[in-house]
Amino acid sequence: MVDLDQIKVLAWDIGGTVFNWRGTIEKELEEIQRKQGIELDIFKFASDWRYGMFDMLAKVRSEEIPRINADQIHRKVLDDVIDTSGTLSLSESERDDLNSVWHRLEAWDDAPAAIERLRERYTVIPLTVLSWSIGVDCSKFNGISWDGLISCEFLRQYKPDPGSYLHAAELLNVAPSEIMMCAAHTSDLMAARETGYRTAFVYREIEKARDISTNTFSEEPSVPLECFDVHGQDFVELTSKLLT
Amino acid sequence: MVDLDQIKVLAWDIGGTVFNWRGTIEKELEEIQRKQGIELDIFKFASDWRYGMFDMLAKVRSEEIPRINADQIHRKVLDDVIDTSGTLSLSESERDDLNSVWHRLEAWDDAPAAIERLRERYTVIPLTVLSWSIGVDCSKFNGISWDGLISCEFLRQYKPDPGSYLHAAELLNVAPSEIMMCAAHTSDLMAARETGYRTAFVYREIEKARDISTNTFSEEPSVPLECFDVHGQDFVELTSKLLT
Structure with missing residues (x-):
């Protein structure tokens, strides 16, 4: 079981995970x-x-x-x-x-309140392949505030390449092991884990795992739930686990 | 007089201007x-x-x-x-x-409430030479939320070089003329203006203009107040002008 006291930052995927x-x-x-x-x-x-x-x-x-x-x-x-x-x-x-x-992507109903609660204990930021201004605009449109916002647009690499997670950790001034990647997508989480991040999986109904080479889809998560440090059926359950 | 309806973003200097x-x-x-x-x-x-x-x-x-x-x-x-x-x-x-x-820099007393009010009308972000994590940590330490946070750490150039302001505008996805730089420092504002930004000057008691080549100091602002589109004795006056 992950020691949550070691986690300083929650890095959120937003496209699909926070925004529908x-x-x-x-x-x-x-x-x-x-x-x-x-x-x-x-x-x-x-x-x-x-x-x-x-x-x-x-x-x-x-x-x-x-x-x-x-x-x-x-x-x-x-x-x-x-x-x-x-x-x-x-x-x-x-x-x-x-x-x-x-x-102007709409947030999932359970996302804004969860993010606000998590900020009381953690530094909570998006880590997204979407442009920085998409992150800013969609967050403002939905009344969501973060502690900062990282887009791969200004990182050395794009997710899920390792340089994206490592550069984000540098900017955050913490070790990769002090960051928990939170997402509805297996590929993002498993790549983050390879660089030393902790991982949290949250179910989103419409998100499927896609194999880019064959363009085939499978149910998320496409690996056993035990591969993640924490998982939740929705934002409410995940938040409850992250704040214990 | 600047048409405030044309302004979408307020970009704030934070070292000295927001944080003491x-x-x-x-x-x-x-x-x-x-x-x-x-x-x-x-x-x-x-x-x-x-x-x-x-x-x-x-x-x-x-x-x-x-x-x-x-x-x-x-x-x-x-x-x-x-x-x-x-x-x-x-x-x-x-x-x-x-x-x-x-x-852990402390915010000036009049800053947090002003930033919160300004966010109702504008996209409000820091644009700082301080590291990105300094911006994140000091904001969280003082309970200040922004719509995003830009550090020259990941821009093409550092302020007051023009590439910093132009790259920030690109990330924000707006024209330089739609951004108002807000600062207690003349050099920052005049450099931003050169790239097409609008400018807002706010007095801070301890901030002096420094000539780096001679290491001499003068009272801020070191140019007539009329050089700026808006100016305020403090955050309360500036906010009031920006929200009219």
């Missing part, structure tokens, strides 16, 4: 579909956009393409997804507007 | 002086430490020495200042402890 990207994106697409009177496979559109971002991010991580941030990636992928959809017609400025939906 | 570095450092030194029963020129010690940091930072900025953050600079300068003082005897770990005082 799919619910927000699908609602925005439904509104556009209604206005334009078109047929759109909304689930597929949202998925292609999100996972297309991770595919392009993999190219950034491998230096196959120059380093660009999540906003720039989202915007490029959006063009592809619109082309693929076949039915959606949007001007350049309408595409920019749609792309800005990532700055 | 001199008061905190001098109190810590008085305690050490009392315990050791020595004579120490506390005003000079605190000044040499603070301005020695800026002198070494100038060498980082000019690439005369490799890039190190404010914590590492503070620690190196502390050794010099202790040697110069002649009377203070501290072990390596005691020096590390004393160096950590920069993570």
Whole structure:
């Protein structure tokens, strides 16, 4: 059992873990579909956009393409997804507007109060592949305050590459073992653990583990729960365990 | 007169402007002086430490020495200042402890409430040459929450070099003209203005303008108040003007 007295920092994944990207994106697409009177496979559109971002991010991580941030990636992928959809017609400025939906992601209902409570005992920050301004804007939009906000946009590497977790620890001025990564995604947690972080898994209904090479999905967590130091069915249970 | 509706972000200097570095450092030194029963020129010690940091930072900025953050600079300068003082005897770990005082700087009394009020209308962040963890720790120590926290530690350049302000604007995803730099220091504000930022000056009793080349000091502000878009005698007056 992890000794929680050794933990100084809780580093949170936010895309999917704190913010409900799919619910927000699908609602925005439904509104556009209604206005334009078109047929759109909304689930597929949202998925292609999100996972297309991770595919392009993999190219950034491998230096196959120059380093660009999540906003720039989202915007490029959006063009592809619109082309693929076949039915959606949007001007350049309408595409920019749609792309800005990532700055207004709605938080999961149980997240804001949990984060506020955890800050009483820990330094609580996001550690995200999303752009820094997405983190700032979505947090402000949902009334969530953190003790700071780290985006891989200004770290040496992007998650789940080890340099991201190690550089975050340097900025935080603590040892990796004093940080607990909190996420709904196995890959993030297992990569953080490899660099010495402690880990906390929280269930989120829509999050699936994706194998990027085969584009196949499995239920989260994709490893036994015992691989994590702490786990919770939701933010309430996880918070309760982290504050004992 | 600046149109405040055009301003999205207030970027705050924190060392000296939000946190009373001199008061905190001098109190810590008085305690050490009392315990050791020595004579120490506390005003000079605190000044040499603070301005020695800026002198070494100038060498980082000019690439005369490799890039190190404010914590590492503070620690190196502390050794010099202790040697110069002649009377203070501290072990390596005691020096590390004393160096950590920069993570416990006390906020000026009028700062926390002002920042909280300003967040209702603006995105409010620090933009500091201090290390990112100093910003996080001092804010948490004083119960101050921000919408995010930018340290030059991870920007292309350190203030007052232009790349610092421009990179911060990029991370914030806004134009420089949509940011207002808020500080008690003329040099910071005038440099920010050169890159397109708007400026707000706030008086702090202990802050003086320093000419680094001659090590001479003058009253702040060292330019006419009219050079700034907004100014206030204190945080209460400045906040009132920024929220009209």
